Amino acid sequence: MNAIGYIRVSPYLEPVIAQETAIKEFCRQKGLNLLIVFKDTGEYNEDMERESWLALEEYVKYNESNVDFLLFLLPAKITRFNKMIDQIQDHFKQRYGVMLVAVL
DSSP states (O other): OEEEEEEEOOTTSOOHHHHHHHHHHHHHHHTOEEEEEEEEOSSOOOOSOOHHHHHHHHHHHHHGGGOOEEEEOOOSSOOHHHHHHHHHHHHHHHHHOOEEEEOO
């Protein structure tokens, strides 16, 4: 099964390199093929109009038959992103058949 990862800058998340390591280790443990990791490494903001987020959705749109999971780390603190998880999950599942998975 194939996965893609999403990493973002947030004061409530591990550093970018630690997020990428966690996603890669999760894939190794679960036997997932990690296709690509999208990284929003610019300035912190709570906007979902981030460049890499938009690129991620375009990638899934054109490769949906090859992507099974979208992996990400949840912030330790409740943020707008956490509150949107159900909505994001529904969007990706219904539109592309891709499951969101929070890597711990």
